[in-house]
Amino acid sequence: MDDTEPRPGDPGWATARTLAEALPYIQIYDRETVVIKYGGHAMGDSAVAKQFAADVVLLKLMGVNPVVVHGGGPQISAMLDKAGVKSAFVDGLRVTDADTMQVAEMVLSGAVNKEIAHWITMAGKEADVRGVGLSGKDAGLLTVEKTRRTRRDPDSMIEHEVDLGFVGEPTKVDPKLIAGLIASETEDWVPVIAPIGVAEDGQTYNVNADTVAGAVAGALGAKRMLLLTDVPGVRGADGEIIRQMTLSEAQALIDDGVATGGMIPKLETAMAAVRDGVEAVVILDGRRPHAMLVELFTEHGAGTLVQAG
Template sequence: MNGFPAPAALERLRGRTVVVKFGGSAMVDEELTRAFADDVVRLRRAGVRMVVVHGGGPQISAQLKRLGIGSHFAAGLRVTTPETMDVVRMVLSGKVQRRLVGLLNEHGPYAVGLTGEDAHTLVAERRYGEVGGEAVDIGLVGNITKVDTTFVRMLLDHGHIPVISPVARGESGEVYNINADTAAGAIAVALEAGTLVVLTDVAGLYAHWPESDRIVERLTAGDLDLLLPGLDGGMLPKMEACGNAVRAGVRTARVLDGRVAHALLTGLLHPGRGGTTVLPDTAPENGDTESPPPLRPTGTVPVS
């Protein structure tokens, strides 16, 4: 981890809680994954309370193909049968998470892996897709209804880095597949995080794609609401998560290009350099804050 900003340059982030959704190209490229792990550990050593929520869509698709299990999507979401759900849990918690935890722990005893099922961290109900204005059954896909931060806060208070798989428990014991962007946003809100970061495979939110590749560098939650109807594909849940997070109290949300090594560290230290920043409608002029928000007492947070 040589050649990066000195600890003094990170001082303004000390004490802040940062929730990062890790996914896309950064997860399947060894060099990018190591760069991400380096960034997370450097931030942790600087006193930042880091939480990582990871995806694993490409790895899940590859494993389903190897096992000869069909896979298809409806309304942009993976249709999740009980058989598919078994593979989702196996890949996310047994492969993807283990790899990331291992890389983080090469630098010290920092990372602890858990799923949303553990300690009832995430509770969800069945989600239905919408195709042509009609609700369709997409199986064991969930909407988060509650986030219990007790265990995550305990890990943070002891200096650990929680690494969370987006799998949730239902009220009756079912297990649901959760979109990782949505999970990261809900966890950021429940922790009253200072910042939510979403790493993706594009440079940011395009203003008029595909007519133009101009990136929207900064916008408020209200501005974003006007753009959401025109978004599709994987960008929609990412931007929805950002908008919902800042509207619920997270001070800033950033979409950064995960194809660029050390995008996380660069984006946090230089908010105006690359990516898209989403701010509350009443955001301060500088677009960021110098100190972390006050923490809510430990407990369960309902998700509206």
């Protein structure tokens, strides 16, 4: 064997080859914004959370501007159980009364938000990359209005409005605070945003994290939005993962009943974000190690990409 050739199984050469192959993709995302929706049950696993934080720091060091929007449904449910507060769901949205809202804000803006920001800061300690925890209430970041939902009575077939309580929908995102953190030339900040917003009358609302991520990505003109979920992507009628689809193809999956359950709002969020100016949205499995890196920096991808056409 020529001494200039890599030896089989040599980990050093394999790593160098991987980095070289990633170069074109690193250039594509240089100084671009990538909004990451982080949630699901993976948030409760400290090892997975630490790996996620390390990958976010690596993105920052590779020239990407990551912005994290997180959920916290399981954590809210656990705290409500401890407090003896019962909650119900309508179409996947938690009915949020005053007591539930208080717990939701405490969990999302407090424990969960600060923990994620802390993990990012710890992972980036040597490079001085720091996570900064925020909520939609900070600096007027997220303005919302009360969510309106209707349901059809199966007997009378009459639609009636369902009161979800303090659940909101984004009406305006003011990106100045986030843009300022991203543009800082003296510090490497990673914004971490809790999905809590405020209405024009000052009332605080709980907001679906996927929806917030889409609204923030649109306002920032993000290159990509990554929806980290508990599934490997969107499955077609044949059960296979669809690697890429257009807006019309995504809508057809919903209309034809191929997309069901929780995948419907994720596809709707993806389509809305693309219409708002995000180049593409990727739905991928956040439990897989380094899924974000595989998606952004390899030719293979790691989920289902939704784009205009």
